Amino acid sequence: MANNRKQQCTTVAPSNRRILLHAPLLLLLVASGPCFAAEGDAEPGSAREIAKAHGARDALPPDLQPTGAPMQAAQGSGTLPPHAPTPIALASDASLQIAQASPMPISVVVEPEAPQSGEPAPGAQPPDPPTPVAPTPDGPKQLAGASDSALPSTPVSIAQTQDAPVQLTQASDTAPPNTPAPVAQTQDAPAQLAQASDIAPPNTPAPIAQTQDTQMPPAQATSTQPPDTPAPTAATTSEPSASTAPQPAPATTTPPNSPTQTAQASGTPMPNSPAPVTQMPGAQPPSSQGPSSQTPGAQLPGESMQRSQGPDVETPNAEAPDLRTADVETVRKDVFGLAASGGAVKAIDEAKMRPDAFSAVDIAQLEELSIRQQVRGGRDKSRAMTSSDRFDGLDNALRAADDLDQRMPATPEYTPVRTALAGDRTIALAARGDMTKAVKTFETIPPDAEISIDALAAVGDAYLYLSEPGKANVVYQRALNQATASPTDRATRGFQYGARTRAIELREGLFWSYVDRARAADAKQVLDDMNKSLPPATEVRNYGPGESDYLRYYRLRAQYLIFTGRPDEGIAALEQLEKEVPFNGEVRAAHADAVSGQAHPRQAISMYRASLADHPDSVEMLAGLGRASLTADDYATAKTVDQTLDNTFPDSGAVRSFKRDYKAYRSPIFTTDLSFEHGNSALADNSFTSDSYIYSQPFGDNWRVFSHTFFGHAQTDSGSISRTRTGIGGDYRHGPLTVLGEVTRSFGGDGRTGGRGTIAYALNDYWTVSGGLDSNDNSLPWKAYAAHIWGRSANVSVVYRQNDRREVKLNYGVSRYSDSNLHQEITATATQRVYTSANQLVNVSLDLGTDSNTRRDAPYFSPGRDYAAAATVMHQLTLWKKGDMGLQQRISVSGGAYNERGFGTSALWSARLEHAWTFKHDITLSYGIEVSSHAYDGERERSETGFLSLNLPF
Template identity: 25%
Template structure:
């Protein structure tokens, strides 16, 4: 704190020294009395009285340098740092080094405070922060000092400015520099530092900083919310939920002012409720989050944050059109709300309306280039719109079935598919190469198929068309086309047709027989926990055989934890062939029923990167006409590495004991794949 006693002593000495040199208009005795009065007011921190006395004295002696200096310093003491700084700049030679540093520091601190105010528009909201940083840099240049040599007060205020401007990496580096020099930052800076550490994806560093901020001032709602998300990002979801529950319990929904006839809403309780719902959502408990947010919307439908948060939960549950309704409400309530517009962007991408997502993306990126959520949006946009690559390889071996397996003794497949960037918000050009090899008992086949085509995605419609040719010259040039329609957030149906279908039996192909196909499919996704599919297809082989197939499958979430999902699996299958005298596996009738369990666990995650492993086990009963039924077990184990936005590398091993024509086999397979893009 600034010590006023030396200045008071100076005022007293000045009374005697200047008594003999006072101007005629202001005699020595009244001047000495005025200075004594001013000194007394200042000694007792009566700044307004001191300033009034100075103003009266300056009327009599406007050129008095001591009074001028007292006026500037007193203005600074009462908080009018800007006016004090203006007067100081007019006559800087009147002030010593310590006083100059204090006046400059007060002025810069005032600029920092002004920069935190809500700006009149998105385009100008950071103008005051930019101007304050420029003033701070000019001050350092005038004194010939670097940031590291600047007074601690300047360095502290600089952290607030950099955080406000979204220059979070600089905040982190300068904060670390202060600690390395043995300068712990004051408590009032901890929330801003914690925010920047979170923005630079360092939750482990942010946690102790935010904990210290809350210990110093438990009433900071922003620090409490930020700490909960730091726990969540550091993979301590239970700790985050417990923190928010304690906060929720400590805050009543309504508060009463003394003498009031009605209560007023307690906004910290709203923050606790909202963040608890969202942390639950990010931890996988979407039904509870949805229920809590819908109750909040019923109470306060005009709240922008609640509407956009409910939209986020709807989007996470797989309902983008339903989410868009909430985002539109939030955007109407507050057109400048960033989360609502980010949600609109995500929803438009999911409903295949890039033409509507693009202007939102461009506007947000121009206005908020340093905001982490906007930067994530931009990364997802570039991954979605850019080149798409998929490379894959797999191989398997069958044994124990007498060499008659329709899969062959050894089978392999590898290939690559490349999609162009999105054209006209609807189209992608596609090229692919695919080689399949199968070794049967006496023969082998390994056609390389090369093809090109296009995919169309816009609104509710999706379509594709391809032309391809295999180098084994079996069959004609292949053609395929498909069309699908999204009836709602939950229902999708499609139809595909192919000539010389590459998915037809490889046993048939080795005998020179190809097939055309047609297929219908319907998908129902109630939410992220339930998925049901139904399909029917027919292969029309060159030899006159018709193979009809009907399948249905369901996946149902059985357990959800922050890092573990357990799904129950079930499927039914039935098919029939019109001929039984063909040189490939073609049962007159067969069917199967299968149930299984899939455990998906996240072992490591750091924002957009993660490592997961999955174990799937199942058992089914397969029946084939003329051969009876048999139990068929299977298992699969996989690893998934997400290396960044839209970059996934996965590999796995699978094992099964299928039965064909009454002969049980053992099949072991390996596969790996790399996806680059969306």
């Protein structure tokens, strides 16, 4: 065969015995075939006239044209008599074109006759060469094929085109074994089969199918078949072949030089769809009943849920059918059952063998099931591995999903496939930690579309990861409803390679979605439902999911106790679990997390290290170690944890929490405290103060430099006074030791250069001692500054903190003023939490203090000796919580007695309202107001104070 663009005529010499029988056919080919003419273009309408001249019936009117399939088989009125040549209509009207042939030269060889009596039986080598093939360039063709019962001596000719549409009639179902099946490969248009049927009267020429200038739906393409190989047969439609009069053959034109494509049965074609295969010689032809839009699983009118297409099956047939001979329904059930049970790749291969049974949409759906299979396998791999290549399988699945999405046309019939593909993408993106993209992909899915349980669980995890527990709650509820009902998604029901999301896992996600919103009652209900769903304890063995389900339930119940303010009970429950399953990593990690949350970071570090010796690959324990190290100011360990985790585990919530805190530690920080007070004229009529720090990024793990600015302004009975002091210094933190040093300079007429320093050391998780010095103190009374008095101060304190619920602090401070006054004070504070729930707590504090001054005639308030005792009740209510963010309201009420030597005892009281916000990236903001009443030198003063505090890593 010639490989140049203009295809040459290729013939196969027939036997001498058949040449005379083919004479009328050859004369007709010479007269009208463009292969023997300069141009080969017939006049318009010639195909219709030739067909009518041989007794073909008129075409059906357009309103009677069958519309259920893009390919139609037109059958004649009877079989041909012996020795009657079969006429071939060579259609040359451009309006009859239906598909463009491949630009590659094609040669098709068809055995023209069925074996006669006395000739070799089927399967034997025929003695004579095949019938000539007349390729015709630049012109449309029609091919008349033999009927189901073509007589022995009926010759068949085939017209094959180059750069021209092809129409083709189906060959006899009883062709000799070595006869390749005729094929029409078209670009973007399904081929049409003209098939003879019934019994024709003797000497009656076979009818030729008429054509109409009707547009045909595009067909899905496949790769061009190589020369000298049997070409694949054109796929049949979703309806049986016509058994009566020939049907009109719709025609369409396509761009020239486009790749050869094979017609698909139904649906808009998808590029690069699998190629059909040639029917095996001697095999029974497949049923012509093809897939339709109303196959089981397709969306029915009135359904609110958009369902996927394909048979509603979960497993393949018990016995594998013969794909060559089985009917369409059996083949479809077997292939889709195989795909839904974990064999999607094999299912695609089998679907390629029966193009008559699968539409372009079916093929796309099988590819989607294969991608879903890759996603689940990739997710299991990522969960089991800790190396940097743990996401390779997921990345491959995402690339396959992108490729399929690009190849699918944007037509309605592909919507269920595209929806399922979006669910696969959601699972893959969430599994590899790209939570933002996972959420965006999920939100493109229509609300009424069918979504797999795994996709819903994945986006629920993503919402929790992004601190969106409300949205997570909605999708977990939907997934749980699907998991406890009869699922409609085949891949959800079927095995599909990889672990599936179970109902207890959905309940755990639902539990945390309530915890992250401080909804304890709803979280408790989830635990109760989880307990009811567990199998009886007597049926649980020491292997299988039952034991792990019970362990999960008891672990969550212990964590619920901690969450609702009963940490001692929760920690005791975790310790009991750890005794029963001493090497369970999840229980040990939960226990260490609980201890760390009780203000015991160093004890938690020891627990994490011990657990990591048994579970060196536990990401949760490693992340917990990092967070506890940050709390304990062990930045070297935190840095090591950060380098170990690197970017390998972006999907872990524990890693995300550690990375967030570590990033905040590594960031520059700005802090400020503002206050405004009105009243207390003994101190100042009105005053405003601002105390701000800007810290640099840490260097050398433990060092920061900072700038410090204090500004204050007050109005007193002796006039207004302003004070500004700036400083620059360094901050060193290494484990239990914290050292801060600053050089200061105050401005104004009394400006001075000084220094300030503090040191603190944590003896353990309970005891901390600290001390400080300041040579230019900012805490003197405002009237002292107005009198040009400055001072130096020192203090020391001891703190005992049993946990976050109990604390005792003792402090001693001494100040020497420039007017020779020596001021001393001693304070003691004890705090005990008396009530805790999921979103409320109540603390009770007792404050005791005494002050003394050596100078009584100072121009500022300076009592010789005074005493104060007050009790404070503080109620904290969580008004709003969303993951890491939240809003807490604190109301404090204090009452007590104040005694000043020489002025007796009087009552003191105060009330305070505060709002404390926590935002992402460890940003905190608090503000509030306070009203208080106090007696100074026997005169009662009332003051109102507003305050604001901000901590901003940036």
